[in-house]
Amino acid sequence: MTLPLRAMAQAEAVRSGRSNARAVTEAALARIAAGNPALNALVAVHAEQALDEADAVDRRLAAGENLPLAGVPVAVKDTIWVAGRRVTQGSRLFADFRAPADAIAVERLRRAGAVVVGMANSSEFACKGVTTNPLFGPTRHPMDLNLTPGGSSGGPAAAVAGGLVPLALGTDAGGSSRRPPAHVGAVGFKPSFGAIPYGPGFAEPFVGIAVMAPIAADIADTALMFEALAGPDPRDPDSAAIAPAEERPIASLTVAYSPAFGLDAPVDDDVRDAVERAVEVLAGAGARVVRPEGRFPHWPAGVTETALMPLQHAGLAALYGEAFRRDPGLFDPDIAVQIERGLSLSGAEVAAAQLLGVDVGRALAAQFSSVDLIVGPTTPCAAWPLDRLGPETIGGQPVPPRAHAVFTPLFNHAKVPALSLPCGTGRGGLPVGLQIVAPRGMDRRVLRFAAFAEETLAGCGPESQP
Structure with a gap:
């Protein structure tokens, strides 16, 4: 069988x-x-x-x-x-x-x-x-x-x-x-x-x-x-209950489509086109899609993944800095670079990144006062060759190695639910993801809308199938 x-x-x-x-x-x-x-x-x-x-x-x-x-x-x-x-x-x-x-x-x-x-x-x-x-x-x-x-x-x-x-x-x-x-x-x-x-x-x-x-x-x-x-456990003081499933019709949810999640970041044409097609199909199937003017969401000034990375680098240095000083060769060279950066940071630099992360959460919460969900690309590019940290160009522009990661970290700092759903294909038939984001605690809203999106996109032509 x-x-x-x-x-x-x-x-x-x-x-x-x-x-x-x-x-x-x-x-x-x-x-x-x-x-x-x-x-x-x-x-x-x-x-x-x-x-x-x-x-x-x-x-x-x-x-x-x-x-x-x-x-x-x-x-x-x-x-x-x-x-x-x-x-x-x-x-x-x-x-x-x-x-x-x-x-x-x-x-x-x-x-x-x-x-x-x-x-x-x-x-x-x-x-x-x-x-x-x-x-x-x-x-x-x-x-x-x-x-x-x-x-x-x-x-x-x-x-x-x-x-x-x-x-x-x-x-x-x-x-x-x-x-x-x-x-x-x-x-x-x-x-x-x-x-x-x-x-x-x-x-x-x-x-x-x-x-x-x-x-x-x-x-x-x-x-x-x-x-x-899901569900709280006394062994984790950060664990908490989330909202129950909603009865609202999908058509009653306001879904903001943001092609770059309010960031000044390049996106490959094939990824942009696949996400755009998927959003159009969802709107045609009854989703109330809005396209806010200008950049949306409105993030704090100066926010980028780079501005928040001191938290990771400092964390690595705190955990593994002593082992790194004893024998740097034990570590992946790319991780060693991060530990070195962490060891060089001042307390004020780390605190500034932490405060920026708090501002990110507050800014996104304000955006959710007017919309129920935000959707856009999970990544700005499809997969790249195995021997590189990231693609060398995105959207026809030279980019640093972490440019592929630009559309996901802010939602971690905001502590909200975010899901990547296959929404089509790009160059060479490689998959493209649609990222679906909701306010904190509304995890079941994300899953419910994602189920609607999956079913809707599955009924389309091969370019839009998940």
Whole structure:
């Protein structure tokens, strides 16, 4: 029997008795054995433990438990604690680290019946826009092995888009689980800060904005995974409840389309055209799309990703500066540059970046007083060659290596939910992502609109299909 790859269908097959968790897990392990050597999406496969977990799921079902993710194979980013498993952050410093406990999100996945099949590749400390590190090397794009899926959650995104697993758990502190899904044609959801409890786990360089992020092949599976993970936990003081599902018709929501999210940033023509086509289709299907004049949203003066990066650099320096001073050669050279920058920063420079991040959140909240959702491109470009930190040009202009990441980080600092949905293709048939953003706590609004958008775009021609 050929098992469906969608998580919802797999879980239903297991719950109904048409299949069982062991069979689903064995099929996933076979797909991984066949497909992962080329992709390097998973850096550890725990076949024996996964089969033991699957057998436990089958016993739980036989005992009458209701498991929404019954038997669904999940890959977990190699920065998130999975009890007893080697979790390295892609760093030589943690090459032999064994997690002493499950992160709360992993605990909840298992409680819902999911089976953790392995760890997915990440850039070192999840602090780089491509997925490569000193321990495991690069993850490759499922559609073209010469391209990168982006980062830092390139491993989880490639594992889903490459058909190895139906679900993956990533992290997102600046777009790490939206940009890679956009590049490979998957769905990546950054919930509101606190919607999914964080930790226990490694200390984060970017304090106060990182979230656990579901990655899936479609919106139904993304929502299924999110509902299994969301909700406060006393072990995470930042965790909080979010708004329940709304009854408002989609047509009553005011959706602001912003081609560059109010930033002075170039966008490749193919990406702009794909997003524009998708927005026109959604408007034609009944979405109330508005196009604010001028730049929208209106951000604080001087805001750029560069202006906020001292927070990441200082965080890396605080966590790993002493190890760097002892032996710089232990680190990915690109991460070493960030640590050096962090060590050179003054307290005033770090505080200025922190204050700017607070202003970003306030500015976006003001914009949401007049609109319900904001949509635009997830990234300004499609995937690029594997051996580069970023494309050399975007929109025909020379750009620095991080220019590909410009449209995601501000929403982390604002702590709002943001989702990347496949919305079409650009050059060479490479996927393009539509980013959907809502006020903090309105995660289910994002998922509901994304479901409408996915269904609407799926009915269009090949240029607009997700």
